[in-house]
Amino acid sequence: MNSPGYARKEESLPPHPLYSEKELDYSDYKQYQPEIDGCPKKVEMTTLVAENIVVQQEEYTQCNEQERCDHVKPPQSILLKGLFSCIKAPMKTTTKTGFNIGSLFVKGTAFLAPMAGFANLPFRRLCRELGCDFVTTEMVSAEGLVRCGAGSEKLLADHPLDRPRAVQLFGADPGSMARAALLIQERDLADVLDINMGCPVRKVVSSGAGSALLKVPQKAIRIVEAVKKAVDLPITVKLRAGWDQSNICAVELGLRLEQAGADALFLHPRTKAQGFSGRADWSLVADLVDAVSIPVIGGGDVRSPGQALSHMLETGCAGVQVGRAALGNPGIFSKWPKVSVNQSGTWIPSPDERLSAFERHLQLYIEYAGEKKAALELRKHVPHYFRGIPGASRYKAAAQQAGSCDELLDLARKLLVPGT
């Protein structure tokens, strides 16, 4: 198998804990194929600053797997609003250091995106340890939660170092959403409640939840109003751009959600119809930022800290959420742009960095689920850690058969640091 685990049902995408494997049709996840697979490209970044306005210049070094890689790009400069001349200089002030989501102050701009089947407690902790400022749980069914579903409980696993975090709920019924939100607040499981209005998975959409709500704004608003009324926690909504290209609604809906009580908005600027194809349209993030007065966190196709910084500067968004690019590369957060830090270096992790992230991921997973489950469930992360390493396919195949954590670690060592 050479594609990441979320490509097809027959491969290793785990069932959504709420549903049995039979029930959930994973063909919707086909499009979750990350475009970055197989590319060990190196991005050198220089920063040019004039009057606190930054231009990022990324120089893509030739990738050594060129025949498989279409990501070798010519140097690319991004000219930012209001820039009249540039001088090469150390970065002074670039990004905001933090902002409020309702009453909660978030001390940074680096967000881990919710990823069902991947962004569970050990992965979130790993990302936090490596510099991520805020995490969101995998989506949790409001119905499952109010009916005390065991699957939902697992998704809510908590740890003091998993904070601040949002618990993401999905559902179509304002009453159940409000009850689920209250349960989460009463059990002190979240700092923020996030409402999913973007999931394109068929089973979720056909229940009227996720991106189906983009088509029925009145219901989306009723949900936010009901949740707001039920809890004191800050409320956020994670949106897609709209149902399809003819029905882009993020700005209009975002405004109404703000009026309904949302304290911040996450936007993945693709339509439901697009799934994961095409490119995220960050101009929609800029439009949403201009329209609303609450913080907007954008996300979609961000593959390097430099790109995150550029998006923040170009769109004015308060933070950037990273999903697929953090898989196998949680260290992306450790290179996150910080105020008063010169930007220079690569974002593709070295083999040593990959190995130490993988080792720590294993440790955290064992703590979370025990040795046996960790070995089984971490298999799907392996292709991400090995992405782009020459000769990785043999190891990826072997990792899918590995029966213990020691075996997995041994394989990782042999591939990443040969001779150890």
Ligand SMILES: Cc1cc2nc3c(=O)[nH]c(=O)nc-3n(C[C@H](O)[C@H](O)[C@H](O)COP(=O)(O)O)c2cc1C
């Ligand atoms: C495997 C996978 C699972 C996802 N699960 C969720 C989810 O539970 N809730 C949600 O709002 N978005 C989910 N998403 C969407 C991501 O949060 C994110 O918006 C999207 O992947 C775009 O960001 P990226 O290009 O950085 O990956 C998922 C994405 C992937 C790849």
